Amino acid sequence: MILLRLFFEFFKTGLFAVGGGMATLPFLYDIAERTGWYTTEMLADMIAVSESTPGPIGVNMATYVGYVTAGYAGSVIATLGLITPQIIVILLVARAMKAFRDHPLVDAGFYGLRPCSLGLIAAAGLLVVKLALFNTGLYSETGVLADLFNVKALALAAVLLVCTRYVKKLKSLHPIVFILASAVVGIAFSF
Amino acid sequence: MKLLWELFCAFARVGVMTFGGGYAMLPILEREVVDRHGWATEEELMDYYAVGQCTPGVIAVNVATFVGFKIAGNIGGIVASIGVVTPSVLIIMLISSILTNFADVPAVKSAFAGIRVCVCVLIFNAVLKLWKKAVVDKATLVLFLIVFVLSVFFKISPVWFVVLCAADGIALTRMGVRGK
Numbered sequence: 001m002i003l004l005r006l007f008f009e010f011f012k013t014g015l016f017a018v019g020g021g022m023a024t025l026p027f028l029y030d031i032a033e034r035t036g037w038y039t040t041e042m043l044a045d046m047i048a049v050s051e052s053t054p055g056p057i058g059v060n061m062a063t064y065v066g067y068v069t070a071g072y073a074g075s076v077i078a079t080l081g082l083i084t085p086q087i088i089v090i091l092l093v094a095r096a097m098k099a100f101r102d103h104p105l106v107d108a109g110f111y112g113l114r115p116c117s118l119g120l121i122a123a124a125g126l127l128v129v130k131l132a133l134f135n136t137g138l139y140s141e142t143g144v145l146a147d148l149f150n151v152k153a154l155a156l157a158a159v160l161l162v163c164t165r166y167v168k169k170l171k172s173l174h175p176i177v178f179i180l181a182s183a184v185v186g187i188a189f190s191f
Numbered sequence: 192m193k194l195l196w197e198l199f200c201a202f203a204r205v206g207v208m209t210f211g212g213g214y215a216m217l218p219i220l221e222r223e224v225v226d227r228h229g230w231a232t233e234e235e236l237m238d239y240y241a242v243g244q245c246t247p248g249v250i251a252v253n254v255a256t257f258v259g260f261k262i263a264g265n266i267g268g269i270v271a272s273i274g275v276v277t278p279s280v281l282i283i284m285l286i287s288s289i290l291t292n293f294a295d296v297p298a299v300k301s302a303f304a305g306i307r308v309c310v311c312v313l314i315f316n317a318v319l320k321l322w323k324k325a326v327v328d329k330a331t332l333v334l335f336l337i338v339f340v341l342s343v344f345f346k347i348s349p350v351w352f353v354v355l356c357a358a359d360g361i362a363l364t365r366m367g368v369r370g371k
Contacts, residue, residue: 055209124314165316175218
């Protein structure tokens with residue numbers, strides 16, 4: 001029964017992939033090799049699609065693999081398999097946190113955790129900056145400093161920064177407005 | 192029941208607007224969960240992110256489960272988690288059934304190059320906003336810098352940072368360095 005196996009394989013992935021969507025990747029390669037449901041080349045395409053559609057990448061990958069393997073039912077089953085273990089784990093952790101949140105030791109732990117969390121977020125943000133605003137690939141080929149900067153993208157970033165931080169009327173808009181506007185600008189100026 | 196529906200819708204909105212993984216979701220999540228519904232504080236969101244780093248699975252779903260549980264118990268956790276994944280499941284199903292080379296369409300590529308720029312700015316704003324809550328004294332500033340620099344230059348599992356920083360927080364509090 002392929003649906004049952006799909007659920008089980010993704011349950012395992014969800015249980016052992018620690019640290020976000022990209023952590024599921026090694027597991028997906030492993031599944032491809034063991035089951036032959038899809039090839040590793042197909043995985044590369046899946047990553048591209050997952051990265052260019054909304055939603056958590058891990059979930060996108062599970063849906064895609066599920067669809068390729070067993071159609072619509074496969075999509076749903078693979079995704080449920082992926083998220084079931086983590087929902088159970090977090091419900092247990094949340095229960096424990098609720099009980100011990102005010103304990104001085106837990107409070108002290110979180111005092112150290114918050115700057116850590118922020119440091120990880122900032123580092124992840126820097127990765128996106130490198131990808132979106134700079135042509136590191138082109139620069140390493142040509143060695144011309146001007147090639148390093150993606151001028152169009154930097155200009156858009158500057159405009160967005162001003163709009164989201166300093167223009168009173170725009171500042172309070174939902175982030176999706178800026179995301180959609182950026183997509184339109186991207187197409188209009190062929191980023 | 193109404194609350195569960197609200198949870199589902201709020202997290203479905205988060206799911207549909209998240210481009211590029213769990214960290215990119217932070218600005219949207221702040222908007223929906225902190226500003227709009229007041230379901231959690233900014234500090235709590237950061238705590239959830241930290242815990243989500245060292246528990247298995249997708250971080251977006253971890254945060255959804257946390258917030259859902261806080262608001263409406265176990266069932267809330269499940270409903271919020273399903274909410275956050277529903278849009279992606281529908282979108283991917285649609286794309287895989289009609290377009291096999293979606294990611295190669297030039298317009299799609301350009302649109303996402305534009306979106307990535309926006310995501311940079313949104314994450315930058317979110318980091319500035321959270322800064323005040325996380326970096327409260329000299330010790331936390333040092334912790335932030337260490338984690339930031341090490342994770343930029345080395346490939347270290349976030350789990351180590353999380354475990355060591357929690358231990359550090361306890362040690363620093365014990366030593367009486369906290370707040371200075």
